[in-house]
Amino acid sequence: MSTLIKNIHILTMDEEKTTYPDGYILIEGSDISSIGHMKDLPEKVKATEVIDGKQAIAMPGMINTHTHIGMIPFRSLGDDYPDRLRRFLFPLENECMTESLAYHSGKYAIAEMQLAGVTTFMDMYYFEDAVAKATDEMGSRAILGETVIDFPTCDTTEAYGGLDYARQFIPKWLNHELITPAIAPHATNTNSPEKLKEAARLAEYYQVPITMHVAEMDYEMAYFQEQNNLTPVGFLADIGILSERLVAAHCIHLSDEDIHILKKYNVKVAHCIGANTKSAKGVARVADLLKSEIPVGLGTDGPSSGNTLDLFTQMKLFANFHKTNLKDRAAFPAVEIVERATMGGAKVLGLEDKVGSLEIGKKADIVLVETDSVNMFPIFDPYAALVYSANASNVQDVFINGQRKVKQKQLNQENLKDLRRNLSEQMAAFATSAKKRL
Numbered sequence: 001m002s003t004l005i006k007n008i009h010i011l012t013m014d015e016e017k018t019t020y021p022d023g024y025i026l027i028e029g030s031d032i033s034s035i036g037h038m039k040d041l042p043e044k045v046k047a048t049e050v051i052d053g054k055q056a057i058a059m060p061g062m063i064n065t066h067t068h069i070g071m072i073p074f075r076s077l078g079d080d081y082p083d084r085l086r087r088f089l090f091p092l093e094n095e096c097m098t099e100s101l102a103y104h105s106g107k108y109a110i111a112e113m114q115l116a117g118v119t120t121f122m123d124m125y126y127f128e129d130a131v132a133k134a135t136d137e138m139g140s141r142a143i144l145g146e147t148v149i150d151f152p153t154c155d156t157t158e159a160y161g162g163l164d165y166a167r168q169f170i171p172k173w174l175n176h177e178l179i180t181p182a183i184a185p186h187a188t189n190t191n192s193p194e195k196l197k198e199a200a201r202l203a204e205y206y207q208v209p210i211t212m213h214v215a216e217m218d219y220e221m222a223y224f225q226e227q228n229n230l231t232p233v234g235f236l237a238d239i240g241i242l243s244e245r246l247v248a249a250h251c252i253h254l255s256d257e258d259i260h261i262l263k264k265y266n267v268k269v270a271h272c273i274g275a276n277t278k279s280a281k282g283v284a285r286v287a288d289l290l291k292s293e294i295p296v297g298l299g300t301d302g303p304s305s306g307n308t309l310d311l312f313t314q315m316k317l318f319a320n321f322h323k324t325n326l327k328d329r330a331a332f333p334a335v336e337i338v339e340r341a342t343m344g345g346a347k348v349l350g351l352e353d354k355v356g357s358l359e360i361g362k363k364a365d366i367v368l369v370e371t372d373s374v375n376m377f378p379i380f381d382p383y384a385a386l387v388y389s390a391n392a393s394n395v396q397d398v399f400i401n402g403q404r405k406v407k408q409k410q411l412n413q414e415n416l417k418d419l420r421r422n423l424s425e426q427m428a429a430f431a432t433s434a435k436k437r438l
């Protein structure tokens with residue numbers, strides 16, 4: 001199976017930021033086998049399928065480095081309540097979250113991401129085996145981590161049951177082509193030091209990633225300050241679990257010393273600007289992290305924290321907040337923000353040899369963003385068009401691992417109406433209970 005996409009404006013996002021304003025991409029199997037200017041397209045190229053891109057912008061599939069895709073049912077519930085986490089999220093999860101609900105939520109969330117040009121994501125949730133099944137069926141690329149937390153949850157009867165769950169889950173999915181299993185301790189202050197070390201040992205044993213919420217909450221900062229005069233990052237260094245395996249989500253509250261420590265242990269950061277500012281928690285020191293050459297990718301956080309799973313929204317919010325924070329409109333030019341959503345995310349997830357840029361030999365995770373819509377004219381700078389003008393509804397075609405997942409703005413292999421109906425049916429008990437808490 002081979003697909004030729006022609007007449008496209010290609011932003012490769014490779015090291016040199018090579019572009020082909022009138023270019024082509026040839027996909028063979030799961031890989032990009034050729035890419036270049038239309039004028040250099042070999043005459044004898046034979047492709048099973050030929051797509052005329054009609055001057056769409058071709059970019060690498062976007063990478064969402066932090067989310068909880070089982071949480072679609074929570075979207076728009078209690079958004080403006082100060083105690084949302086403990087009033088809605090934790091109790092409703094324990095009462096109403098089921099394996100089937102996580103599975104159907106997962107499928108719906110992946111559809112939403114595919115339609116928005118997100119081809120890879122990192123997830124932390126419960127029933128992660130059902131989330132993996134959903135991911136496998138939808139054909140997205142993902143790193144999936146079972147949550148470990150210090151109380152019994154919807155999928156375990158004991159505190160820290162996620163550790164045993166992960167012992168089954170990780171080996172089961174270890175050799176999947178698109179899925180990498182992981183382990184996900186919930187946060188620095190919702191796990192004991194012993195259990196955090198156990199999770200890190202498990203990740204080490206299976207050579208898989210570990211992800212955790214770090215330095216996100218004010219009370220998390222106060223807790224470690226009072227306990228041992230440390231920051232959460234200092235605490236993690238102290239108990240010896242920082243490593244290049246760790247994807248630390250949020251990292252809103254960092255000292256200079258914290259940044260030094262993150263760099264020393266090659267920790268990566270998932271930056272969730274939309275969720276962090278909607279909840280009034282703060283803006284992470286991304287400019288300083290990047291200055292220290294710490295990989296930073298973009299994340300939406302769960303659909304109840306960020307309300308959308310698309311990275312166009314995150315790119316725009318990233319620009320607005322960081323430019324304002326730095327009082328410098330020239331800070332973070334659009335090309336650097338597109339890099340955060342693509343190659344930056346790939347480096348955070350350790351997938352930079354496979355995805356993150358459009359290059360020969362890399363996996364064909366490709367997004368075509370149409371330029372016909374009213375908001376996409378004129379285009380003097382394609383990077384600026386993606387960051388400041390475009391939105392998820394401009395995504396026209398999406399390929400993951402060479403498979404066409406979105407065709408002319410519609411799911412190509414699934415029916416969105418069916419996915420929504422299935423989720424809605426599973427949500428009945430959840431919705432009844434949720435309404436009582438409002």
Ligand SMILES: [Zn+2]
Nearest residue numbers: 213249301302
């Ligand atoms: Zn999160």
